[in-house]
Amino acid sequence: MKQTRRTFLQAGMAAGTVAVAASAGLLSARSVLAAWPKPAFEAKSVTDAIKALAGNSSTVDSADIVVEAPDIAENGAVVSVTVKSKAAKTEQISVLVPENPSPLCASYIMTDGTESFVTGRIKMRKTSDVIAVVKADGKLLTAKKPVKVTLGGCGG
Amino acid sequence: MAKKQMKIRAWAEDGKATVKAIVFHPMETGARKDKASGQIIPAHYITEMKCEHNGKTVLTCLWGPGVSKNPFLSFRLNNAKTGDMLKMSWVDNKGETEIAEEQIK
Numbered sequence: 001m002k003q004t005r006r007t008f009l010q011a012g013m014a015a016g017t018v019a020v021a022a023s024a025g026l027l028s029a030r031s032v033l034a035a036w037p038k039p040a041f042e043a044k045s046v047t048d049a050i051k052a053l054a055g056n057s058s059t060v061d062s063a064d065i066v067v068e069a070p071d072i073a074e075n076g077a078v079v080s081v082t083v084k085s086k087a088a089k090t091e092q093i094s095v096l097v098p099e100n101p102s103p104l105c106a107s108y109i110m111t112d113g114t115e116s117f118v119t120g121r122i123k124m125r126k127t128s129d130v131i132a133v134v135k136a137d138g139k140l141l142t143a144k145k146p147v148k149v150t151l152g153g154c155g156g
Numbered sequence: 157m158a159k160k161q162m163k164i165r166a167w168a169e170d171g172k173a174t175v176k177a178i179v180f181h182p183m184e185t186g187a188r189k190d191k192a193s194g195q196i197i198p199a200h201y202i203t204e205m206k207c208e209h210n211g212k213t214v215l216t217c218l219w220g221p222g223v224s225k226n227p228f229l230s231f232r233l234n235n236a237k238t239g240d241m242l243k244m245s246w247v248d249n250k251g252e253t254e255i256a257e258e259q260i261k
Contacts, residue, residue, distance in 0.1 A: 036203045041220035078224045097222065101187060105222030112234070113214035115172070119230035123185075123222050 041104050046096050049104040050133055053094060054140055059133060062087065065143035067132045076124040076149040085116035087136035093118055094135075099128035124149045164258040166233075166242050173236035173260050175207070177244055178228045185221035201249055202227060208243040209233055236260055 040052035051057040068082040083093050093116070094107040105122040122130075129144040166175040179202065186199025205217040205227075215231055238260055245255040 036218055041218075080228075082230075100222055101185075102220060102222060104220055106220065107218040108231075109216040109218070111212075111214050113209055113212060115232040115234060117232050118215075119228070120217075121224035121228045123224050 037107075040107070041102055043102065043104060046098050046103045046131065049096060049102075050094075050140065053104065053107060054092075054133070054135055056140070059140040059142045062134075062141035062143060064136075065132055065134050065141050067130055067143050067145040069130050069145050069147050071146075072148045072150065073124060074150050076126070076151055078121050079124050079130070079147060079149070080119065080121050081130055081132075082117070082119040083132040083134070085134045085136065085141070087116070087134060087141055089137040090116035090134055091137075092135040094133045095120065095122060096131040096133060097122065097124050097128050098131065100125050103131075160254075160256070162244065162246070162254055162256045164242065164244055164256055165261075166236075166258055167261040168236050168238045168240070171235060171237065173233040173240070174230070175233060175242060176228070176230045177207075178226060179205070179246060179254075180226050181246075181248065183221065183223055183225045183227060187221075199249060202246050203249055205229065205244065205246040207231070208245075209236060210240055211243075233260075 037053055040049050043049035043052050047057045064086040066084040069079060073079045081095055083095065085093060090110050092107060092109050095105045096103045097105055106120055108118045110116060124147060127148045129146050131142060131144045134141045161180045164177045166173055181202055182200055184197050184200040188197045190197055199221060201221045202219050206213060207215040214233060217229060240260045241257060242260055243257045247253045
């Protein structure tokens, strides 16, 4: 008897999970854009990644962009990086690590509703610069910060 | 699916709000090998994270395998006040997804 009850409960729970998954899937189809730029994330060089992301790769160094990252990262698997932009009309902030197998780590699309500021954690294979590319008013502004990595974080 | 993987904290100050969020997610690059079996661990990472403030999209994060395990995100909202609703959702390369809502404190 007990066995039957258990089986019945499990079946019920499984059905419930599927229903939740289905409803979440429906919601996500509406609320999440399908604009993930695969070529940019698969690019093997910084230039290619920027080109795939922004259409061109002509960047200008700018003092308006500030990259905050530790001077020495003991664990390359978790490197906290903050990017601030003082440039007007900041549209997009991207974080790249040239020494990673795929340089593009993350890209943030900003709107009027947010300050031009974002913090995230990235992986770094070895000691390298962290490059921030900010798209502002149609231009690509960059800034970088060298980070020394004592233990690589990309595995393999 | 049923397990909650995302934590959000948001608080308002002087008309602006600071948002901090963390998602508990493996963020596998697809390059790592399982030490015991020698098999490559398949890639499993969040590709997109979307943040909505009072129903309006304010930030879209495009993430790749280069983002750390259990990704953390912090940003600031303009024109936000206590009681505003914040909705965040993510989707990963396997199609898994989660939506969470939080009120700004």
